[in-house]
Amino acid sequence: xxxxxxxxxxxxxxxxxxxxxxxxxxxxxxxxxxxxxxxxxxxxxxxxxxxxxxxxxxxxxxxxxxxxxxxxxxxxxxxxxxxxxxxxxxxxxxxxxxxxxxxxxxxxxxxxxxxxxxxxxxxxxxxx
Amino acid sequence: xxxxxxxxxxxxxxxxxxxxxxxxxxxxxxxxxxxxxxxxxxxxxxxxxxxxxxxxxxxxxxxxxxxxxxxxxxxxxxxxxxxxxxxxxxxxxxxxxxxxxxxxxxxxxxxxxxxxxxxxxxxxxxxxxxxxxxxxxxxxxxxxxxxxxxxxxxxxxxxxxxxxxxxxxxxxxxxxxxxxxxxxxxxxxxxxxxxxxxxxxxxxxxxxxxxxxxxxxxxxxxxxxxxxxxxxxxxxxxxxxxxxxxxxxxxxxxxxxxxxxxxx
Numbered sequence: 001x002x003x004x005x006x007x008x009x010x011x012x013x014x015x016x017x018x019x020x021x022x023x024x025x026x027x028x029x030x031x032x033x034x035x036x037x038x039x040x041x042x043x044x045x046x047x048x049x050x051x052x053x054x055x056x057x058x059x060x061x062x063x064x065x066x067x068x069x070x071x072x073x074x075x076x077x078x079x080x081x082x083x084x085x086x087x088x089x090x091x092x093x094x095x096x097x098x099x100x101x102x103x104x105x106x107x108x109x110x111x112x113x114x115x116x117x118x119x120x121x122x123x124x125x126x127x128x
Numbered sequence: 129x130x131x132x133x134x135x136x137x138x139x140x141x142x143x144x145x146x147x148x149x150x151x152x153x154x155x156x157x158x159x160x161x162x163x164x165x166x167x168x169x170x171x172x173x174x175x176x177x178x179x180x181x182x183x184x185x186x187x188x189x190x191x192x193x194x195x196x197x198x199x200x201x202x203x204x205x206x207x208x209x210x211x212x213x214x215x216x217x218x219x220x221x222x223x224x225x226x227x228x229x230x231x232x233x234x235x236x237x238x239x240x241x242x243x244x245x246x247x248x249x250x251x252x253x254x255x256x257x258x259x260x261x262x263x264x265x266x267x268x269x270x271x272x273x274x275x276x277x278x279x280x281x282x283x284x285x286x287x288x289x290x291x292x293x294x295x296x297x298x299x300x301x302x303x304x305x306x307x308x309x310x311x312x313x314x315x316x317x318x319x320x321x322x323x324x325x326x327x328x329x330x331x332x333x334x335x336x337x338x339x340x341x342x343x344x345x346x347x348x349x350x351x352x353x354x355x356x357x358x359x360x361x362x363x364x365x366x367x368x369x370x371x372x373x374x375x376x377x378x379x380x381x382x383x384x385x386x387x388x389x390x391x392x
Contacts, residue, residue, distance in 0.1 A: 011321035033235030041140035106295030109375030
């Protein structure tokens with residue numbers, strides 16, 4: 001893996017994610033914030049945060065694969081949601097996708113995303 | 129350099145002027161602060177979204193120019209707006225005047241408030257700079273114009289390795305929250321945690337190149353949180369962005385800070 005994970009006993013993550021990652025060479029991939037669009041630009045799972053989260057992580061995986069990487073290439077993700085009440089469903093969908101430790105991670109509740117139907121957006125930085 | 133655009137032909141992003149992903153072989157990377165529609169005297173330009181957006185991208189252009197690049201070198205943009213309808217009506221077109229056909233990876237967020245309550249837009253960029261890093265200092269922190277803020281408008285990383293930290297919150301090693309309801313204590317704890325992580329990676333506060341501070345209330349942060357920030361950076365500030373949002377992962381968290389640093 002072209003990056004290292006940084007750990008320290010004094011500052012620990014509050015959940016199942018990495019505290020910090022350091023790039024150790026190779027290419028840096030910046031991924032746009034992914035929303036629940038299908039390939040045709042239609043919104044998947046209107047009003048259904050689980051369905052949206054599944055689509056978002058599928059789209060994220062698609063960009064990683066097209067860049068020659070996969071989910072394990074991610075150094076950092078930021079998850080933006082519009083309602084904190086949706087976080088448990090998002091966390092569940094996310095854990096199903098990552099099957100282990102998440103990359104370094106940030107969760108933010110925003111006022112809204114760029115379309116009122118979007119409930120979740122995830123962006124990432126990867127080393128590929 | 130050696131930019132590769134990922135899934136460039138996908139129609140959804142194409143129509144909106146951005147790219148699903150961009151990879152580069154990072155030799156020299158520029159991180160900008162979040163820039164806004166302030167004029168040379170530091171006042172927000174009058175007239176709402178269009179003039180603010182125009183001024184924001186004009187200032188970013190100056191920062192890019194200072195670093196020897198243009199909008200075609202932008203890898204990632206993050207656009208924060210407080211009014212999405214105004215952005216769609218007039219802000220988007222101003223952005224297009226500067227980016228032309230260049231398409232970075234992009235994230236757009238509607239937030240509750242920016243530094244000034246009248247601010248409608250703030251934009252930050254990550255840029256892949258031309259030229260060799262050889263013989264240059266690891267970090268070049270600069271301002272393209274004078275400003276009174278505790279941040280640099282741009283930070284260039286020459287040939288270093290980037291370090292991405294998770295968003296840091298005021299948690300103790302046992303998982304409990306430090307300083308419930310207490311801005312000052314949460315700020316101190318967060319910078320203490322950031323310091324620990326940086327040290328573990330062989331970095332220092334001066335190694336931080338970009339900082340994003342997410343707060344539930346800008347006034348509370350400015351009054352009680354920012355002293356801990358000043359004590360941490362001791363004048364050697366990163367490029368930074370401050371944003372007010374309605375919530376974080378736990379209701380006790382008042383602030384979350386994420387930083388990107390660079391080590392040799």
